[in-house]
Amino acid sequence: MGAERKWFFSLLSLTFLSVLLLVLYSISPFSSPRPFPSLVQLGLPYPPAFGYYIFGGKGDKDRIFRLLLAVYHPRNRYVLHLGADATDGERYSLVVALKSVPAIRSFSNVDVIGNPDRFSYMGSSYIASTLHAAAILMKVDPGWDWFIALSALDYPLLTQDGSPWIVLSRSFLEFCIFGWDNLPRTLLMYFNNVMLSEESYFHTVICNSPELKNTTVNSDLRYMIWDNPPKMEPHFLNISDYDQMAQSGAAFARMFKEDDPVLDMVDEKILKRKRNQAAPGAWCTGRKSWWSDTCSQWGDVNVLKPGPQAKKFAETITNLLDDWNSQSNQC
Template sequence: MIAYLILVHRFPDQFKRMFRAIHVPGNHYLIHVDQRSGPAMKADIAAFLKPYVNVAMLPSRKMLWGGYSLVDAELRGMAMLLKMNADWRYFINLSGQDFPLKSQAYIADFLASHDGAQFIRAVPQQAVRPDTMNRLSHYFLEIFNRIVRTGIARRPMAAVTPYIGTQWKAVTRDFCAFACHNPAARRFKQFYRRTLIADEGFFQTLMMNAFADTRIVNDDLRTIDWIPDGDIKLRPRTFVTRDALRLTLSPDLFARKFDAEEDSHILDLLEAHLLTPAAQTLPAPGSVHATMLQASGRIISPA
């Protein structure tokens, strides 16, 4: 059983399409609509979700790219999902502009075959991405709908190696409970609350430094095409129809991002793909597809 947290801030009709593609009665779904999207969008999505089982809305708060508010939404979502049901095994976070590349049966079988593994991109930040260490070296504030760099230097966390990756993950219930409720996680929350783009480092650093005896696969199970974008440096390219072959052959479980206003046909193609055997059934051991899956992640050890 899987627990999904979906963060939505625009394109409600596209979200609905994605939700239909991932909903099955056995899973649990929690939806957060950015408060800045307005009450009309929230009401529209709430009305859409009403007929579905095992679905709830997370109380809306303002979300800001680069701010700790994204981490806060995930922690609140994890905590609410833990209360909603005691049986789910894996937590997966999505945005409203994601789309599945595999069926829910395939995803459930994949996670069961790797039970206990944490799927999250995590590399040592100083060694691999030293250009991002400025996110931690000074205090940042999330105020007035923007991120403010204070210029006030801060000390690093004692005896902690910072890690970095992406926001996206498929992690176990045990890790969610640890992140939400274990006292050992408190100082990580306090530190990352005043950093920049905390959602790409908080969970990785907490897991690699404080969550012992777990298998970590350096893979977020997403197909994402990162491209340069000015000061942001990298952003996910929007997939379109010409990407269909790449996406349908991908061993990943999800892809991002999509914009139905730019190209809705790619979603038509992916919806049809989800009905094919390749998207429905986990490949047999030794097959070419199984080999691709095995090669897609790298086991790494905590610091």
């Protein structure tokens, strides 16, 4: 009788364990089959695609990963750059973090620069790194239309189901990299002796090129608060700045301290993004729950659904274009 009871309890325990594992497996975000990437359609009449360059230095691995998730969309292409002052261990940890995101694994649209550049406020190192990243993006993906450079101190104020307006066009970067005259290269050598050259190099190139002159809009599309007179960097934004920042109609804001509570407010109220997950858009079709990633499954990635922040941003763009149309000389 004792042996039979022992056998019965062993069988019961095994059955319970099997059921428990089955339940856990059924609710695990890794339990569903790996979804196949939706076909990304490029060119008209489809939405534009962006080429993102996200950069930082030592200790910025987590900030870059968070920023990437906040601006991620399968249609875009991303190059991440941890500068030479960061360790190889940080770069490896960043790659491991990227592999934890189902969409990034499937669409393979994020790259990490393995041979990093060294940044300096003096000279043209920032410009060279930006052009290097743009060249990489052009090589790995011929389809993106617009280029955005973000530092680890930036954060978006709208989802990627927003407007296509950004900082530099692909055609302009092609001129800078493959230039059909010597202007970009000549200026790059000159700016090697200029402090904070990234603040004026691209402006100088475009305003001295007859074909590209007066194709600029005087805005960097970022929300910042400066001292008067301005110092080297703007203020660090915090919770007290949220309302004004959210109503600004800007695409991005800076600067933020790492993991500042105001970033959590942006994630919750604007991006609707959970920790370590991509900001959801119309492409995300996964079930909404506390244990799973809405963007671990997807439908048509070429469909966009702009939200309220995109409408504010559209008003900003309309005002900028009205101002642009009223002036004959932008340079």
